[in-house]
């Protein structure tokens with residue numbers, strides 16, 4: 399173990415010891431001076447926890463980036479590192495992709511990289527300045543990055559909005575059973591057109607865009623705003639407080655923490671083993687983080703420290719998106735509400751990602767059953783099963799709801815106005831959705847009425863997803879399990895849907911093998927080409 403690793407472990411002992419006496423709830427404090435003192439203590443603790451967590455994120459990002467080279471992830475049976483991280487490390491795929499992206503950017507920016515490794519610059523700030531901090535400009539941007547807030551840095555660099563940090567709204571509409579079946583058909587069809595992996599938001603967006611391409615939208619009277627439930631808009635307040643507090647210089651001293659060096663491995667199996675080790679540490683940090691962040695949020699400690707909102711605090715002081723922290727807190731609450739789930743996580747029967755999925759979708763009695771199922775399922779299969787369950791429940795309740803970013807919501811609202819103008823009467827949200835879905839179905843059905851080929855039938859059976867366990871990609875090929883050259887038939891049992899990467903580089907690249915019969919009696923073998931095992 400390297401020196402930095404030992405230091406991280408030592409630091410961990412210290413923060414865990416400091417967090418332990420806090421318990422699961424803080425007493426109510428009426429005295430503002432005492433309240434302020436407690437807030438500062440928790441803040442110092444949280445900053446130190448985040449530093450440790452981030453140091454590990456950087457080294458895990460480097461490992462993931464190393465798996466991105468050549469076909470190393472495919473050697474481990476995954477078509478991309480997002481799928482790898484979700485299934486093998488229990489890290490959310492988009493988080494993992496960002497971690498690897500930062501590592502890749504840091505590789506070409508040695509000075510910025512060193513500042514992050516030394517804990518002088520947060521990963522979040524490094525991410526923001528990366529586009530401009532190149533070559534000789536690195537040193538200058540590191541100084542600016544250290545001195546300024548995330549907010550003002552973003553403004554200076556004119557960084558495009560990160561979709562994860564864009565505000566989200568929820569659209570909720572009452573619909574009848576007949577209307578629901580039209581909406582379902584429209585969603586299904588949009589999946590075929592846009593791709594099987596498209597989210598509900600992307601599918602709605604496709605309807606709305608399609609509708610507006612032939613029906614103009616009248617000017618916005620903001621009549622639909624009430625349907626889209628958003629968070630509060632705190633931007634002006636944030637700016638004011640930031641000016642007032644002179645950017646919180648010296649709020650809490652954090653001892654910089656060095657990032658361990660990754661070993662520059664090229665063998666994917668060794669990179670995998672190293673990642674697992676670092677993940678083990680990260681999990682322990684994550685547990686303390688969840689605990690302290692939850693207390694901090696509950697006690698509204700950010701108010702004592704002069705921040706406009708909890709999100710504002712997360713952004714500026716922890717260098718994390720509010721969504722990320724809120725997701726962690728939501729998980730923490732579920733874990734204390736559902737002790738079964740916490741136990742399964744501690745006993746390593748399920749990964750963090752699986753616990754998150756179960757916590758989000760299952761309640762009460764269902765939990766035990768889902769934990770058992772989750773143990774033998776991939777994350778992606780679990781997520782799909784849970785989504786099916788949720789959709790079925792929403793249908794039963796007669797509601798249609800979808801989460802979307804504010805920018806997609808604007809497109810949908812414009813399409814609603816266009817639908818009302820076309821109908822020449824007021825339509826409810828449910829009726830607007832039906833109009834959009836019907837138009838989409840009408841436009842595209844003809845295109846899809848092509849011959850019902852065998853390949854198409856096979857892909858429909860596999861719900862248009864690649865069938866390699868853990869793969870999240872859409873299927874584009876149908877593969878003969880037993881090749882035709884060896885007498886394999888064209889029967890659906892001998893055909894399986896695959897993404898291009900798994901088909902070409904996985905199976906035909908000799909890295910994995912599938913035998914048996916589709917869809918439920920398949921036998922998979924992985925790791926067949928271990929060309930790196932030398933040295």
Ligand SMILES: [Zn+2]
Nearest residue numbers: 399400403658
């Ligand atoms: Zn080490």
Ligand SMILES: [Zn+2]
Nearest residue numbers: 876877878901
């Ligand atoms: Zn094939």
Ligand SMILES: [Zn+2]
Nearest residue numbers: 864869897900
């Ligand atoms: Zn695949």
